Amino acid sequence: MSHWKSKILNLVEEIDDLSDNLRAKLRRIGDFDEDLTIVPYLGYGTADKFLLSGRVLEDKGAIASNGEDSRWENLQNMYRRFTTDEISGARVRARFQNVEREVVTDGEGYFNLELDTADSANSDALFQKIELELIDPTNENGQMARVIGQVLVPSASAKFGIISDLDDTVVVTNVTNRLKMFLTVALLNEHTRLPFKGVAAFYRALQNGASGAENNPIFYVSSSS
Numbered sequence: 001m002s003h004w005k006s007k008i009l010n011l012v013e014e015i016d017d018l019s020d021n022l023r024a025k026l027r028r029i030g031d032f033d034e035d036l037t038i039v040p041y042l043g044y045g046t047a048d049k050f051l052l053s054g055r056v057l058e059d060k061g062a063i064a065s066n067g068e069d070s071r072w073e074n075l076q077n078m079y080r081r082f083t084t085d086e087i088s089g090a091r092v093r094a095r096f097q098n099v100e101r102e103v104v105t106d107g108e109g110y111f112n113l114e115l116d117t118a119d120s121a122n123s124d125a126l127f128q129k130i131e132l133e134l135i136d137p138t139n140e141n142g143q144m145a146r147v148i149g150q151v152l153v154p155s156a157s158a159k160f161g162i163i164s165d166l167d168d169t170v171v172v173t174n175v176t177n178r179l180k181m182f183l184t185v186a187l188l189n190e191h192t193r194l195p196f197k198g199v200a201a202f203y204r205a206l207q208n209g210a211s212g213a214e215n216n217p218i219f220y221v222s223s224s225s
């Protein structure tokens with residue numbers, strides 16, 4: 001990358017940091033414009049340890065997508081997701097059965113937590129549920145935001161794990177053409193971006209394994225989806 005491009009990127013990052021810090025200070029003085037929400041990401045772990053991350057944001061009102069959404073509705077939803085106001089210094093409590101842990105969000109509203117479950121996980125369930133509760137700050141009505149996070153725990157029958165890209169591997173994303181990629185991501189959604197023919201059956205076979213009952217875990221990575 002050329003020297004001037006690097007300087008511009010650094011300047012943009014500095015401006016974004018200053019803007020975030022200013023908004024955070026103003027929020028602590030006044031009230032939040034919208035209710036607050038916890039956005040958990042899919043976690044992973046073992047029978048005795050869970051790893052889960054997420055973010056605390058002001059709720060911009062993004063709604064669940066469906067196959068009937070127009071391109072304009074998809075674009076509006078994408079805008080709501082990208083124009084998030086993160087909440088730094090928020091306290092989040094995680095609870096799994098009798099195990100609890102509190103974490104504090106960083107300057108971008110992200111949190112990472114680790115739970116030692118002491119073999120209390122249900123070994124028959126592929127996904128374990130963790131209760132997440134926003135202790136501070138609370139919503140304007142004094143209620144705490146609550147959501148359920150999920151952690152993938154491979155079963156004892158699993159023989160291997162699959163790590164796979166999504167873009168132009170499972171679904172068409174046009175990652176080699178930035179304009180096409182933007183239009184694909186902005187104007188379509190998870191219901192209208194269909195996978196390549198045969199991909200679902202192939203990944204299902206990998207998950208089932210040679211015996212047909214291995215339940216091998218699949219982890220997806222993506223920079224744009």
